[in-house]
Amino acid sequence: MLKCGRIRxxxxxxxxxxxxxxxxxxxxxxxxxxxxxxxEMLLSGELDLAPISAFAWARNAERLALLPDLCIxxxxxxxxxxxxxxxxxxxxxxxQIFVTQESASGRNLLRVLLERRYCIAPSYVEDAAxxxxxxxxxxxxxxxxxxxxxxxxxxxSQVYDLGTLWHEWTGQQTVFAVWAARREIVDxxxxxVRACMDALTDALTWSKRNMATVIAGAQRRFERxxxxxxxxxxxxxxxxxxxxxxxxxxxxxELYAIGAIPQAPLxxxxxxxxxxx
Amino acid sequence: MLKCGRIRxxxxxxxxxxxxxxxxxxxxxxxxxxxxxxxEMLLSGELDLAPISAFAWARNAERLALLPDLCIxxxxxxxxxxxxxxxxxxxxxxxQIFVTQESASGRNLLRVLLERRYCIAPSYVEDAAxxxxxxxxxxxxxxxxxxxxxxxxxxxSQVYDLGTLWHEWTGQQTVFAVWAARREIVDxxxxxVRACMDALTDALTWSKRNMATVIAGAQRRFERxxxxxxxxxxxxxxxxxxxxxxxxxxxxxELYAIGAIPQAPLxxxxxxxxxxx
Numbered sequence: 001m002l003k004c005g006r007i008r009x010x011x012x013x014x015x016x017x018x019x020x021x022x023x024x025x026x027x028x029x030x031x032x033x034x035x036x037x038x039x040e041m042l043l044s045g046e047l048d049l050a051p052i053s054a055f056a057w058a059r060n061a062e063r064l065a066l067l068p069d070l071c072i073x074x075x076x077x078x079x080x081x082x083x084x085x086x087x088x089x090x091x092x093x094x095x096q097i098f099v100t101q102e103s104a105s106g107r108n109l110l111r112v113l114l115e116r117r118y119c120i121a122p123s124y125v126e127d128a129a130x131x132x133x134x135x136x137x138x139x140x141x142x143x144x145x146x147x148x149x150x151x152x153x154x155x156x157s158q159v160y161d162l163g164t165l166w167h168e169w170t171g172q173q174t175v176f177a178v179w180a181a182r183r184e185i186v187d188x189x190x191x192x193v194r195a196c197m198d199a200l201t202d203a204l205t206w207s208k209r210n211m212a213t214v215i216a217g218a219q220r221r222f223e224r225x226x227x228x229x230x231x232x233x234x235x236x237x238x239x240x241x242x243x244x245x246x247x248x249x250x251x252x253x254e255l256y257a258i259g260a261i262p263q264a265p266l267x268x269x270x271x272x273x274x275x276x277x
Numbered sequence: 278m279l280k281c282g283r284i285r286x287x288x289x290x291x292x293x294x295x296x297x298x299x300x301x302x303x304x305x306x307x308x309x310x311x312x313x314x315x316x317e318m319l320l321s322g323e324l325d326l327a328p329i330s331a332f333a334w335a336r337n338a339e340r341l342a343l344l345p346d347l348c349i350x351x352x353x354x355x356x357x358x359x360x361x362x363x364x365x366x367x368x369x370x371x372x373q374i375f376v377t378q379e380s381a382s383g384r385n386l387l388r389v390l391l392e393r394r395y396c397i398a399p400s401y402v403e404d405a406a407x408x409x410x411x412x413x414x415x416x417x418x419x420x421x422x423x424x425x426x427x428x429x430x431x432x433x434s435q436v437y438d439l440g441t442l443w444h445e446w447t448g449q450q451t452v453f454a455v456w457a458a459r460r461e462i463v464d465x466x467x468x469x470v471r472a473c474m475d476a477l478t479d480a481l482t483w484s485k486r487n488m489a490t491v492i493a494g495a496q497r498r499f500e501r502x503x504x505x506x507x508x509x510x511x512x513x514x515x516x517x518x519x520x521x522x523x524x525x526x527x528x529x530x531e532l533y534a535i536g537a538i539p540q541a542p543l544x545x546x547x548x549x550x551x552x553x554x
Contacts, residue, residue, distance in 0.1 A: 069518040075482040173482065194519070201518035205352040205450065209511040234486040239516040241346040241478035242471070 005050025078163030282327025
């Protein structure tokens with residue numbers, strides 16, 4: 001069985017809930033962890049296949065095959081990647097911005113926006129608790145549950161959703177996680193990779209008509225105000241369709257433009273479905 | 278601009294609503310018609326790209342390129358393709374079944390189920406108003422809005438959803454429409470095909486977070502009980518992901534087994550997204 005990863009956040013539950021509920025059996029092992037750790041484990045060979053950050057894939061595309069069908073992204077608002085700032089982002093030149101250590105993907109999206117959209121050059125300071133900096137009035141990048149908390153805590157005018165900023169600027173969607181496998185696994189164990197992706201997409205389709213069950217599971221994991229997950233999951237896009245791939249390709253070109261990756265990889269998922277099986 | 282089709286039913290509104298609402302501009306012309314007519318127009322060259330019935334694509338796969346990303350299908354219950362019968366389907370051997378003229382796809386799915394799952398050989402009689410036959414106690418295949426009406430009208434025990442029967446038997450999803458383009462259009466006008474598919478997938482992602490608007494549009498087109506469309510659209514699957522392609526491939530193999538198509542086509546969408554665009 002393939003050693004597979006899943007993200008220890010509620011954002012991917014619409015893909016994994018059917019396994020948790022015992023409706024569909026996943027044909028691999030499932031290790032749950034934070035995104036940065038999944039990136040490391042996939043590269044080190046501790047995992048064979050996992051959802052990883054789009055940035056981690058872009059930087060390691062020679063070793064990691066991009067898989068088709070699934071991603072985690074959004075058309076515009078992504079909710080869980082926000083800049084909190086009392087000053088509009090375009091005016092943050094020469095300012096210190098406190099950034100979370102949790103996500104290189106979000107930080108690089110911020111860099112792209114500030115350096116390419118607004119043509120400014122702030123400095124970025126890693127901080128273990130950027131939300132505390134935000135509370136004291138400094139600009140801060142927040143990710144995941146911290147970002148969701150910030151949306152509730154700070155005035156709406158001070159919270160900038162990076163997915164919205166990106167979509168306004170480029171017209172493109174955001175992709176913050178993709179499914180990838182080590183290239184040798186795709187070459188040598190193609191049938192197993194395909195079976196895993198098949199189970200994942202089947203599970204996503206199951207979730208679409210069982211959202212109440214998915215949301216109940218999310219509330220058990222991380223309790224939020226009633227209605228929060230309904231709204232959140234509506235904003236997320238899990239299908240790696242043409243518009244999502246186009247958005248990822250645009251992001252990769254911008255990552256290359258700011259020097260964050262040595263080259264822009266081809267956004268061409270490895271076709272793992274057997275022809276006419 | 279490419280001459281494109283859209284289905285004159287409410288089932289594809291989650292893909293087309295963003296164009297109706299003026300949120301996204303579609304980069305082609307859009308001709309709205311019933312599925313059988315779209316099939317004919319695509320084959321005759323009156324259209325370049327359209328959603329057509331899965332069966333029509335399977336029979337004409339040499340001339341029609343299968344496009345990626347989008348389909349209309351369901352994991353199990355499809356709602357709009359049902360057999361109404363006072364007798365369980367397995368006991369319909371040597372019986373006359375009245376079938377709609379509207380859909381070759383649904384009729385062939387019924388044949389596959391009866392001939393391959395239950396190993397029986399009924400006779401099929403085309404009828405302009407099969408719901409009238411059902412009211413008089415005869416088995417009848419109903420499609421689209423007639424099927425939805427039948428679910429409300431007949432006792433639940435007499436209404437067999439073909440998607441459910443197919444999923445119980447094979448474990449596979451149902452795909453009843455796919456997007457296809459004439460092969461020469463894909464070869465000669467690839468950029469335009471890609472732009473159309475991009476707009477369609479972008480529109481689908483928009484709909485996901487604007488379902489109230491989509492449903493209001495559906496109610497204006499064909500009024501149904503409150504809550505009907507919410508439930509219906511949850512059951513449908515619009516993404517042509519691995520599990521959907523696997524379901525379509527299984528359907529094609531069964532169509533070939535009953536002699537409905539001369540050969541089972543390869544279920545391998547033409548990759549129209551430019552690499553690293």
